[in-house]
Amino acid sequence: MKKLFISAAVAGLLASSAGIASAQQTLKLAFIDPLSGPFANIGEIFVNNLQYGVDEVNARGGVLKGVKFEMIKLDSKLSAQESQTALQNAIDQGARVILVGGSGSSVVNAVVQTAARHNERNPDKAVIVLNHSSIDPELTGKNCSFWHFQFEANTAMKMKALANYIKTQPSIKNVYLLNQDYAHGRQWAKYGQELVGLARPDIKFVGETLHPIGKVKDFSPYVAKMKAAGADAVITGNWGPDLNLLLRSASEASYNLRYFNHSAGSAPGTVPAVAQAKIGQVTWVGEWHPGEADVPKAEAQAKAFKQKTGSDFYAPRVVFTPLILAAAINKAQSLDSVKIARALEGLTYDSVVGPVRMRAEDHQLLLPQVVNTIAPVDGKAVKAGWEGTNYGFRTDAVYSGNELAQGSECKISRP
Template sequence: MAFRNFLRSTAAVALVCSAGASFAEPLKIALVETLSGPQASTGLFYRNGVIYGIGKINAEGGFGGEPVELLEYDNQGGPVGAADRVRAAISDGANIIIQGSSSAVAGQITEDVRKYNLRNRGNEVVYINVGGAAMELTGAKCHDYHFRMTPNAEIIVNALLEGMKEDGALGENVYAINQNYSWGVDVQNSTLAAADSLGFEVVEQTLHEVNKIQDFSPYVARIKESGADTVITGNWSNDLLLLMKAAGGAGLDVRFGTAFLDQPGNIGNAGAIADGHFVATSFNPEVNPEKSTAFVEDYKSVIGHYPTYVEPQGIFGMMLLKEALKSVEPTEDGLAADDLVAALEQATVETPMGTMTMRADDHQGRLPMVVQKVSRDAVYKADESEFGFVPVKVLSAEEAEQPVQDSCKM
């Protein structure tokens, strides 16, 4: 009810779920996200964060005094679907494309936007990436009109490993299991790169198909046989849910270090075996509670639950976009993409976690990180269980930042 009332009260947010309609509003934002299929368990959470963020933009006057319109397109979890939906969104007049779930999809979208902009000088669109964390997106595939609002693989893995090391939980023998595409390979490589400096050995590495495995029991058996005391994984969506389910069913006695353990269902699937597992993200409500409490309560009043999983990074990205739009004046044709690019490069916003900015050199967002551990002591519980996530290490944006990649040529 609260969610429906919020949309009514910010009637400026119009949800268009097909490519058949076109309106002449000054600013249209297209969400090209996975809204059906196995990966929808992630895509729908990004959708929540974007809807909340656009509601805040419209509550403060929209863009140029007119409401921002949100159009939704289901990319069905794949690059081909994403390419079709990006074309439809641009045809419908979208000025900004937003997407988060899957670096493979992000790679397709950023290339489609780059090519479109080369062909349409003066009528460019901007891609706001709220979740695709593969290194190449701000590396070899970087360009002026792509902005990553989420930490990349190197930022996440380094924060995670450092936090686990400081907590005395990293161990000496690490098993790396990841999805076999750009993001998973980056997590594996970042884990390997940190082994010497943090004093552990990667005893085995596994790359597996993405969202096609229904039973992870054979992989859990291999982890047991390897003698690992820690598992580092970048798995997400069904691949993490099913991995945790298999680990819980087998009573696997290892620590997990993850990027997405806070995905709803993971703690419920793993049960008590999840106690002591780790995740590195951009938000924990127990950090800066004087600010975080107001934020999570407001979000719950709108969406119906406390912000979780990938929602905060979507929200924070929209906060930076909102701040940038304040310094952009509409033209006769609406939004000038180059004006927004310049504004985003200069924007600064205070999130509940701290200061967030955008690095102009590669358009990698600079934001704080928090390493957290599953514990019964958590204030906010997960999956209606007795467990939640307690912060063990907080890194400022400056501390979490990793160098610009040599392959990025803006």
């Protein structure tokens, strides 16, 4: 009788494990980012990179011996309200993982808060939010959530990398803070003044301006303001068209500024804007840049991505976000959202840019950051052009995720 009981139990467990794949052959992931409006090109980059990662997971056989990923694509319209509507739409379609980050921190915050409320009311339909690009430190700080994971280095980490580099640049003396008027822009200015000021107490901050996001077509009045203040450098969190239009206006005014930014080379149009301007140095920070030395896995992935999609490769972290999710699911041996979230906590992953770790206490991914400047091809520091120009990327400094890690106010409430 004892043998029969053990055999029946084992048979039940085997049937249950097999049922994971048979009951649900796909796990739905919902992409919620701008697919229309002035930042639609940014959304397209993210969706293409995420789809590439999803395809790679599926090509490896999916997760749990046969469960494939399926990505639903929804337009955030760069609006918190629209994103919350899209989130409910995604949940109604059966999505259990939400991919967001290219709509700005206010949108991501709204999605995370809405998801947390939904999960509390509907634990059997709980969703996890994977943030691939929003860099708001409060998302892993005082507004942290068990259901949210940040896959991009946050504002404080990026600014620390830039501050470390600016410390070595004595020619920078007068800095202006020009940023978009929303949470990210204000934070980029705040951390810029704090961390750069700490690294270089001799630097003068000669002015600060916030402007509407995605609405300014001519930045010449702002450029004139910076010039009148005597700025030789600007700390700007502008991205997409807002950065490219700023570069154009400065060029038209023959104003040779230095720019310090978080993602300039990881979006289309900025390198051509610099090449066309021929003046101004744009220095930015990311987990990788095309042509970066000693990162052969990322270069190989960039070539494979270009061959498959016909598009340039910008952001390794966006591609490996679904791959890390897959690793967590296989570690958890479950499609249960709580178990997947717990498996993500503390997870280490050997990515194409080197080992990365999801810090358990606040769900901040620790990944390397490369300070680099968009510069003319010289065959030495810059070996190849980008986006059809003779400008590429010069590596200035490289920092590990652990070197840039910051303290956190996060106090996660776990289910």
